[in-house]
Amino acid sequence: MLRMSRRVAGFGTTVFVEINNLARECDAVNLGQGAPDFDGPPEVLQAAVQAVNRALNQYAPGIGMPAVREAIAQHAARFYGQKLDPETDVLVTSGATEGVFAAILGLTDPGDEVIVFEPVYDTYVPNMVMAGVMPRYVPLRGAHWTFDPEELAKAFNRRTRAIIVNTPHNPTGKVYSRQELAVIAELCRKHDALAITDEVYEHILYDDAIHTRLATLPGMAERTLTISSLGKTFSVTGWKVGWALGPASLVNAVNQAHQFITYAVASPLQAAAATALNLPSSFFENLQVNYQARRDRMVKILEHVGFQVFKPSGSYFVMIDWRGVAPAKVQDDFQFARWLTSEIGVACIPASPFYQESDKHLGKHCARFAVCKKHETLDAAAERLSRLAKR
Numbered sequence: 431m432l433r434m435s436r437r438v439a440g441f442g443t444t445v446f447v448e449i450n451n452l453a454r455e456c457d458a459v460n461l462g463q464g465a466p467d468f469d470g471p472p473e474v475l476q477a478a479v480q481a482v483n484r485a486l487n488q489y490a491p492g493i494g495m496p497a498v499r500e501a502i503a504q505h506a507a508r509f510y511g512q513k514l515d516p517e518t519d520v521l522v523t524s525g526a527t528e529g530v531f532a533a534i535l536g537l538t539d540p541g542d543e544v545i546v547f548e549p550v551y552d553t554y555v556p557n558m559v560m561a562g563v564m565p566r567y568v569p570l571r572g573a574h575w576t577f578d579p580e581e582l583a584k585a586f587n588r589r590t591r592a593i594i595v596n597t598p599h600n601p602t603g604k605v606y607s608r609q610e611l612a613v614i615a616e617l618c619r620k621h622d623a624l625a626i627t628d629e630v631y632e633h634i635l636y637d638d639a640i641h642t643r644l645a646t647l648p649g650m651a652e653r654t655l656t657i658s659s660l661g662k663t664f665s666v667t668g669w670k671v672g673w674a675l676g677p678a679s680l681v682n683a684v685n686q687a688h689q690f691i692t693y694a695v696a697s698p699l700q701a702a703a704a705t706a707l708n709l710p711s712s713f714f715e716n717l718q719v720n721y722q723a724r725r726d727r728m729v730k731i732l733e734h735v736g737f738q739v740f741k742p743s744g745s746y747f748v749m750i751d752w753r754g755v756a757p758a759k760v761q762d763d764f765q766f767a768r769w770l771t772s773e774i775g776v777a778c779i780p781a782s783p784f785y786q787e788s789d790k791h792l793g794k795h796c797a798r799f800a801v802c803k804k805h806e807t808l809d810a811a812a813e814r815l816s817r818l819a820k821r
């Protein structure tokens with residue numbers, strides 16, 4: 431009889447599939463998945479079209495097109511003062527998702543431990559399971575999603591190979607402060623561990639938040655692999671063009687895995703990535719202004735309804751505590767998300783899937799709303815949610 435491998439049998443279906451299906455069935459305004467409902471910059475879209483028409487349609491080099499690696503290195507120099515050799519320190523991957531998986535496969539051995547902060551973005555732990563690596567969880571707690579340095583220190587041990595740091599953070603919108611990153615850096619140095627960072631929301635920042643790259647802290651350049659991608663910054667999440675940056679030895683290890691996962695990334699979309707990354711500063715400034723307006727709007731709507739809102743400093747998301755707003759029949763985050771989608775007509779994502787089994791209670795009262803939507807979409811959500819305020 432055909433059956434699934436034990437490796438994947440426990441994965442189930444992601445919550446995004448369930449909520450997207452329900453949102454479609456109920457004709458709900460979908461603030462679930464973190465995908466913009468508007469297009470990226472026209473010059474970037476045009477660059478992809480031109481690349482197709484210029485016959486850039488065959489395999490790119492496995493590590494990425496030279497012009498794209500150059501643009502990625504320049505972007506890192508422009509925004510973070512990093513000095514990277516595009517020949518050896520940059521690898522183009524199929525989105526950040528593949529970058530993280532290839533990093534785990536290329537940099538860890540079965541039986542190693544990798545530390546993650548909880549709530550945790552949903553691909554990391556299944557990636558570890560497939561690689562035979564053990565996750566170690568350190569919870570983020572309280573209104574500002576902070577971690578206890580003692581608890582983090584205890585998570586490190588002789589098996590620790592790496593820590594994954596996602597900043598700005600999905601699902602909470604936390605932007606790790608320089609002080610927090612310094613604590614992480616010190617522990618990495620002390621235990622000779624690697625850091626793998628996921629910085630896909632690096633340009634989606636609110637108020638005066640500053641995105642600090644862990645790789646730029648003292649002693650961290652040689653032990654950090656920085657991963658990011660095009661999707662969130664340039665509103666092209668369907669393109670799946672990402673990259674991994676770091677010292678040649680780490681990038682080479684990641685490429686050992688990457689060459690046998692995807693081999694190379696879609697050529698025309700890579701070509702357009704160079705156009706995107708070279709856009710002038712005004713693009714990045716406008717992006718922040720536009721996102722700030724969306725976030726402010728969404729926070730206002732959610733607060734008006736009566737939710738406890740965790741104001742994000744970055745990312746596409748706003749987390750809320752739904753207690754006190756939902757009716758008594760709603761007992762957990764899944765029931766809340768299903769109820770809000772089917773009865774109020776606004777879809778959101780329950781928070782417990784971002785926690786391991788024994789910590790699910792920590793996410794039970796929370797749900798995540800995406801703000802990466804047109805103002806019309808947010809208007810429609812506001813109109814429906816305002817019915818809740820009137821109850």
Ligand SMILES: Cc1ncc(COP(=O)(O)O)c(C=O)c1O
Nearest residue numbers: 464525526527551600659661672
């Ligand atoms: C934290 C985080 N990392 C990675 C990704 C996926 O990035 P990509 O589309 O580049 O694979 C997402 C998308 O939601 C994300 O939120």
